[in-house]
Amino acid sequence: MKKRVEANPFRKIPTILYADELLDKAHNRAEKVAGELRKTTRGESLYKSRIIEEQKIRATTAVISDYLSTVVKKTPSVDNLDPFYREILEILIDTDDFKKSLGALNWASDFSKKLGSMYGRRVHKAGSARHTSIIRKQFNGRISSVVKQIYPNLACIAVAREKLKNLPTVKDMPTVVIAGYPNVGKSTLLRKLTNAEPEINAYPFTTKGLNVGYSDYGIQFVDTPGVLDRPIYERNDIELHAVVALNYLADLIVFVMDPTEYCGYTIEEQINLTNEIEKTFKVPIIIIINKIDIEGYEENLKIAERELSSKFDIIRASTENDINIDVIKKEIMNKIDL
Numbered sequence: 001m002k003k004r005v006e007a008n009p010f011r012k013i014p015t016i017l018y019a020d021e022l023l024d025k026a027h028n029r030a031e032k033v034a035g036e037l038r039k040t041t042r043g044e045s046l047y048k049s050r051i052i053e054e055q056k057i058r059a060t061t062a063v064i065s066d067y068l069s070t071v072v073k074k075t076p077s078v079d080n081l082d083p084f085y086r087e088i089l090e091i092l093i094d095t096d097d098f099k100k101s102l103g104a105l106n107w108a109s110d111f112s113k114k115l116g117s118m119y120g121r122r123v124h125k126a127g128s129a130r131h132t133s134i135i136r137k138q139f140n141g142r143i144s145s146v147v148k149q150i151y152p153n154l155a156c157i158a159v160a161r162e163k164l165k166n167l168p169t170v171k172d173m174p175t176v177v178i179a180g181y182p183n184v185g186k187s188t189l190l191r192k193l194t195n196a197e198p199e200i201n202a203y204p205f206t207t208k209g210l211n212v213g214y215s216d217y218g219i220q221f222v223d224t225p226g227v228l229d230r231p232i233y234e235r236n237d238i239e240l241h242a243v244v245a246l247n248y249l250a251d252l253i254v255f256v257m258d259p260t261e262y263c264g265y266t267i268e269e270q271i272n273l274t275n276e277i278e279k280t281f282k283v284p285i286i287i288i289i290n291k292i293d294i295e296g297y298e299e300n301l302k303i304a305e306r307e308l309s310s311k312f313d314i315i316r317a318s319t320e321n322d323i324n325i326d327v328i329k330k331e332i333m334n335k336i337d338l
C-alpha cells in the first residue's frame with residue numbers, strides 16, 4: 001500500500017498575523033512585563049531602568065521570534081510533502097515563492113533573536129537611565145523594520161493557508177478510486193460499498209468535490225466526479241494535475257461502465273476511457289459492467305467483455321439492485337491483499 005499522511009497537512013498552519021498585528025502583540029507583551037517590573041523592582045534609577053528596558057527587549061524578541069518559528073515549524077515543507085498534496089500545492093500556489101517566504105520567516109526569527117541579545121547587552125552597559133530607553137527605542141526601530149520587511153512573505157503564507165486548509169483529508173489506508181463516465185452509477189456504488197453517505201470534500205479542480213467513504217473492512221473509497229470521467233486529451237493542464245494527484249492516492253481503480261448507454265456515452269467511448277486510465281494509472285483495475293438489471297443490452301456487454309477481458313477482471317453488476325455487490329467487495333479485498 002502507498003504510504004501517505006493521515007490528514008491535510010496544511011490545516012496545522014497557524015493563523016497568520018500581519019506585520020502590524022505581530023508588532024502590536026509584541027509591544028503589548030513588553031508593556032505588560034514592564035508594568036509588573038515597575039511595581040516589584042527596587043533600587044536606584046539606572047539599575048531599575050536597565051532591568052526594565054532589557055526585559056522589554058527580551059519580551060518583544062520572544063513574541064516575534066517564537067511566533068515566526070512556530071509558523072515555520074507548523075507549515076509543511078514542500079520537499080517532504082506527501083505527493084498527493086504536493087501535486088495540488090504546485091497547481092494552487094507558486095511553490096518557489098512559498099519556499100522563499102518560509103526561508104524569510106526563518107531568517108527574521110533568527111535575526112530578531114540576535115538583535116534582542118545585542119541590544120540587551122547594550123542596555124546592560126548603558127551609563128544612564130535615559131540612555132537605556134534610547135537603546136530600547138533603537139531596538140524597536142530595528143525589529144519593526146525586520147518584521148515589515150517580511151510583510152510580503154507573511155502575506156504569501158496567509159494566502160496559501162486559505163487556499164490549502166480546506167483540501168480533502170485522505171487517510172493512510174488502502175484506497176480505491178472509482179472512475180467512469182458521468183451517470184454510470186459511481187456514487188451508487190460508493191454508497192453500497194461503504195453503507196453510508198460519503199463525506200464530500202472540496203477538490204480544487206472540480207466544482208463537484210471529492211467524495212470519500214470508508215468501509216467497515218478497512219478501505220477508503222474515493223469517487224471523483226468531474227475528474228476521471230472524460231478522455232485525457234480533452235483536459236487542460238490543471239485537470240491533468242488533478243488526475244496525477246489521484247494517481248498518488250489510488251491503490252486500485254474500480255472503473256464503472258454502463259452498457260445501456262443511458263449515461264450518454266457509447267460503449268466504445270467507455271472502452272477507450274478504460275484504456276486511457278490503464279495507461280495513466282499504474283495500479284490494478286477492476287471493471288464493473290453496471291445496470292445489468294436493464295434488459296436488451298447483451299450485445300454491448302459482450303463487446304465490452306471481448307475488448308477488455310484479456311487485460312482486466314470484469315464483474316457484471318447492478319449497483320442499484322444489489323446484484324453482485326458482494327462479489328465486487330471480495331474482488332477488491334483480493335486485489336488490495338486484505
Ligand SMILES: Nc1nc2c(ncn2[C@@H]2O[C@H](COP(=O)(O)OP(=O)(O)OP(=O)(O)O)[C@@H](O)[C@H]2O)c(=O)[nH]1
Nearest residue numbers: 182183184185186187188225290291318319320321
Ligand atoms: N437501472 C439501474 N440504474 C442504475 C444503476 N446504478 C445506478 N443507476 C442509476 O443511474 C443514474 C446515475 O447513477 P449515479 O450513481 O448518480 O452515477 P454517477 O456515475 O455517480 O454519476 P455522476 O455523479 O454524474 O458522475 C441514477 O439515476 C441511478 O439511479 C443500476 O444498477 N441499475
